[in-house]
Amino acid sequence: MTEKVVFLDDDGLAASTQLKRPGFEHQWQQYAYTQPDQVLEHLKDATVALTCSVPLREEHLRQLPKLKMISLALTGRDIVDVDYCEAHGIQVSSVPGYAANTVAEHSLAMILELFRRPAAFTRLMRQVRDGQAPFKNIYFDHRIRDVRGRQLAIIGSGPIAIRLAELARHLGMQVLFEDRGGKRQGADVRPLNELLKSCDVLSINCPLTPQTYNLIDADQLALMKPDALVINTGRGGVVNEAALIDALKGNRLGGVALDVVEHEPLHPSNPLFQLLDRDDFILNPHIAWSSEDAMQQLMDSAVDNITHFINGQAELPVKRTQSA
Template sequence: MIPHIVFVDRDSLPVPVPAFGFPHRYTEYAASTPAQLIERCHDADIIISNKVPFTAQTLAALPALKLLAIAATGYNHIDVEACRRQGVAVCNVRHYGDETVAEHAFMLMMALMRNLPAYQRDVAAGVWQNAAQFCHFGAPIRDLQGATLGIVGSGGIGQAMAQRARAFGMTVLFAERKGAAVVRDGYTGFDALLARADVLSLHCPLNDETRNLIAQPELMAMKPGAVLINTARGGLVDEEALVAALKFGQLGGAGFDVLSVEPPRDGNPLLKARLPHLIVTPHVGWASAEAMARLAAQLSGNINAWHAGERCNRLD
């Protein structure tokens, strides 16, 4: 029987996907809500999903499903244990955006350490034109050379971020797991890292252990004036607490490419803040043309490998 492949949120990957190397029937939808999944995927053998959630209840209503191919690295929206119980293989796409996301995080760090948004605002407001000197001295400007970067998450993106930071003369520390009793070689205790880092950059997955990893206590424990970068997942940080820390001057800046709910149709504390030392980008750190092409190729490769009974990036 020819397998039916359904891509439930095709518009989330705006590049061509290489052809699958076996006979199949293919259906795609620009986007899908969780409520539409059962109707659209009732006879699907293979489902491709980027960010559409699949709960145990939804999976139980899809008895034909054999493979759930995630068009991304993160899989916190998939009940992997339910897939395992149901015999559904799950695969994701890995390391396609390590360099790309690291570049985005590095860009945010540089802009905030130099207070670029604040100076852009001042120039637009005519402050420079009225300055008494040849330049306008506004928000503080700091060098990366000699500063300390703390990284949470030592995977591909974290390592790529570290490589770039060292090239700029920064000291790089990798954080041990929060609450860990033992600090591994090559890592720094979580609390000690918070106190030392001039910049803290998050590159870890979102799960039950990391949700609200950075909340009010952690923000207060950070080095005064430090910069917080998050290009991982929005749920890692308590957003209300972050805005308060920025407004009260505990932090020197924050750069976020992710929010707790995306898209933020009902608003978000970070979008309401409108602070010159806060940069929010719309989850595009991964979205260079080169990275998306690598993602699409690996996505197709995962499905072809699974169908051929070969090794793919399985999670289950």
């Protein structure tokens, strides 16, 4: 039997990504993007669907009798009605942990920028060049601090959190983890409020759940040192953004770096944009995961999942995974 594999949305791939094909006889079809009203048309007669971000809901799935596998090229399984798939024998596979290193590196890059300020000094040199800032013998316009010896507090316990801890320790940072409501034990684990009072950097590397929504609010931010940093490459909504804006504007934090926000994609009307002219604020459009290396690994693994399934692993149960 010739399988029909449909890639629903390849427009999210970097130009450098080489898309390999499954290792079995197949018909391949791909689209730049698939709108909700195009899902049934694009997946007609498909046996395998490959998707980066196109949702596949029960109203679609029950009209696709030939579909037997969905390969998710991102780890977020919330875009698929997994319970329906499980009940009707449709295999759902994802690529958990693929971005552990790249998101951890991005988190560390944000920490280093806010401590060392190389980009801020480059912006200052542009102002000097353009006559907008005075030429001087030496510049102390931005505070520069060493990373070594600082305390990094991590909220999260998944592959990204573990990799960030490893990298930070190599730089001489003291790494501690939040105890996740008493669920995590160890010499390097502390209750949240204790960490907030002592840390120099707070890094958010956990999923967004009802328990973590607004976990860091005005009361928690008030516990932190006035020169501490908040880094969020986990999920928007874990930190209350209005409280974060107030704390930074009030000079009650030393810096903030965000790769994720509560409402994505980032819209110019978002109040966070009012902080963009500050050199102690970094705002990225959820790109920490998207290095060329990680994206290539992601797509290779997503296609490998298809090959493994078709070549005899159809009996595998639907796996539920969540990165943190």
